[in-house]
Amino acid sequence: MKVLLLLSIGCFLSDPIFAIYGGCMSYSSNPSSVSGHIQVKLFFLNGWKLHKGPCYNCSKSDEGYIVTARRKQYIIDKNDKEVFGIWKLEVELKGTEVSKQAIITDEVNDHIEDTVLMVNENEGWELESSEISLDIDMTNVPGRRFDIMFINTNDNILTNMSHSVQVVLQVKVDPHDRTDTKKPNNSPVVLVKPYYSVEFGHKYVIPIPVIDNDDDFIECEISSFIEAGSLSSSVKYLRERKVVNIDNKECTLTINLESTGFNVGDTFALPVTVKDYSRKDIVSASIHTAYVNPIGRVTALMYFKVTNKTEPPQFVSPTPPNNQEYTVYVGGDFHVSVYAKPKHTARRIVKFNFLRRDGIRVNQTTIQKDKWDPLAVYISMKWSPVKSDIGKHIICANAEDSFGISTVELHCFKINVKVNKFRPQPSILGKPYFASFPEIQDIVCPLGSYCRFPVYAATNSPGGIKSIQSTQMSVENVTIQYSQHVINGTIDTKVAQVEFLASEPGPRQICLNATDIVAWTVRCLIVVVRRPDPCALKPCHYNNRCTAVSDNSDFQCICDELHEGPLCEKG
Structure with a gap:
């Protein structure tokens, strides 16, 4: 399948599905079997209003199953190839060039596989993981990066927004070999819930799990300007009211509803941009200075609904910390037990979900009782990686109580599989x-x-x-x-x-x-x-170069002619 770049303008047909809540994309790229092309594999995490996603009348019994045939049937029934949104490809511009966009919706629909990750019937949403393989003609993107974009409209009119908001999820693809890895770039990989129920008057700290298979340095930021798109004014309002904040390096999001202009029933959406930076100066489609010029970026979108008191369940000890890292060598096993308990004593935990970013089913036990805490239960999972699994992975857990209330955040683990x-x-x-x-x-x-x-x-x-x-x-x-x-x-x-x-x-x-x-x-x-890379903290002032010693125990700043001092702070 070839993707051609054609100048075209897309718009939604008369009966689109306005049901997207959130999600994110990532990509990897490899040589294609088609001469002059490169294969870009997209991993698209997409959350929808229940019964409106590709699963087509989804239920909890569909979790873990491939539902691509249902997507295709829904498109046929609606007679609308854009019923699940529009896909575009746009080449990075130079100078005064005019934007040229290719509509690639047909190619995506023909080369997509959808797997149901999770269904929340109480909150009314479903989450699919979609894998898309595209062969890109490199003669149409000479020496350029390009964006692949998914466009739809948010399910509901957001608070302080007078109309439905267009949603754009995208990845910036750099398909050219990097001088450090001798391979094309891989984007950061993110796993987030599309829909969060948050209690009025509470404050939440939500870790955003991110990995990068090129071992690049990662930063997260709340999207703004072009990347925020139609949500720009809403994002500005949230930041001015101090409702949202993010730790850029830890990728930890804070949602503060203790004293805001929001009320029960209000909703808002938050786009987060995740960027990857090389740890040394490299060249790909362009020159990238270590820790200064991002190689690529992906956008994650999360939808929040402010609720009254719901008392969601919580993960409890001895569950390992959220975002705990594991290094597993092939031949070894990854295994973990996750414990949870209801906040309300009249409820019980009835369901756990283990989610892999790639949609592969997780081998897990049945729910077991904790012998020390009568309200707590746990579930265990085990994974035996093989050579084809070498690389970084995210596995997350979700718990649900007998009232259909889920834990607010996912509890995630990062696994680096090595040879x-x-x-x-x-x-x-x-x-x-x-x-x-x-x-x-x-x-x-x-x-x-x-x-x-x-x-x-x-x-x-x-x-x-x-x-x-x-x-x-x-x-x-x-x-x-x-x-x-x-x-x-x-x-x-x-x-x-x-x-x-x-x-x-x-x-x-x-x-x-x-x-x-x-x-x-x-x-x-x-x-x-x-030790962690000391240069990841960007200790050298004015974007001067940082060089770590071999064991990462120290670093040295190499100053330009305008600056001096141990950290190039003088000048």
């Missing part, structure tokens, strides 16, 4: 041995993350390996779970799923004792716990 290097080791006659054992620099985990990796042990003695345990020589508090694995089709091994919280930076020693029925073997490995 596990196979390091074969010789067998030891009459003793256990480690069939594969990591070398230094094989296991590198960021400070503050849970680090999980496999270690393989085998023996020639009957009965196999009995246990693999951490010894007193380990400087980390390690937990170990077991599984079985066959290496090279012949070596039957016991796998130690080793996990620890990377709380101290630098090289960290972990020693493991493998035991069979007659002997034991101890080996030690070094795990590197990496």
Whole structure:
């Protein structure tokens, strides 16, 4: 399928669906099988008024299912290819050039797959994850970035807005190879709810989970001007009243309804722009100075409704913190238990949702009772990543009580799946041995993350390996779970799923004792716990260059001829 750039102007047909609440887009790009083209894969998170989205009369029983056929049937029934909105492609302009937009709605409709992530029947919305593959003719975008835009109209007339508001969700695509990765750019990936019920008189802190598979530095900001589009005046009102604020670097949104001009029943929508910056100077479609010039950007849109007292359920301990990071090496498992309890004692938790940004179903248990708290329950999930999963992922949880009220925010986890290097080791006659054992620099985990990796042990003695345990020589508090694995089709091994919280930076020693029925073997490995990039804080004034030392323990500012001082602060 080819996307041609044609000068055209789109408008909605006579009976569009004004039912979009919010969502966001991200993209990745790769070489296309079509000569002179590049394949752009869009991941479109889209939330709709219940029964008005691509699911076509959705219910909770549809969660986790692909509903593309229903989308196509709805388009046929309405005889309107733009019934779910318009898709456009616009090349980045230079100088006095006039905007040229291509309508690509037909191509999107032909190459989209929709999966239902979540349905909230009480609040009346549904959330789909859509994957779209487009082949872009590069001769029409020579040396340029371009925007791919989805355009629809918000479901309801927002408070302080006299008319329905046009919604624009977009990504800026830079399809040219970066000089650092030698590959095209990948945009930031965001996962947000499209619809939030927020109680009047309350204040909320909502983390926005963001990952980037190029390991770029990420910043979030409340959209303004062109990026806010028709919501510009509403965003200005929200900021002037101090209703909304955002921590740019942490990507944490604050909604303050303690003292505002809003009343119960009022609604507002908030667009957030997420930008990615390279950590070193690079060239792609243009020159990007590290931490200064964004490579791309995506827009997320969230819809808020002010309610009376609803007493939504809450996530509780021992659930790991929201936005907790995990580093998982292939062969290791990611698993987590999420606990929640109702705020109102007459209610109970009846449902959990685990959401993956790519729409893939999550392997989860049934709801279990917490033995310490009679109101709390928990659910566990497990994921065993394979080589095709290498990269960064977001998995989020939502809880719902018996009154149909959901937790306000999603509770999310960021998982970085890394390649596990196979390091074969010789067998030891009459003793256990480690069939594969990591070398230094094989296991590198960021400070503050849970680090999980496999270690393989085998023996020639009957009965196999009995246990693999951490010894007193380990400087980390390690937990170990077991599984079985066959290496090279012949070596039957016991796998130690080793996990620890990377709380101290630098090289960290972990020693493991493998035991069979007659002997034991101890080996030690070094795990590197990496500090965060000090240049991410932009310590050098006036956009002067920051260079971090190899272990991120310090940095140096390289000043231009107009500035001096340790931080280039003088000049």
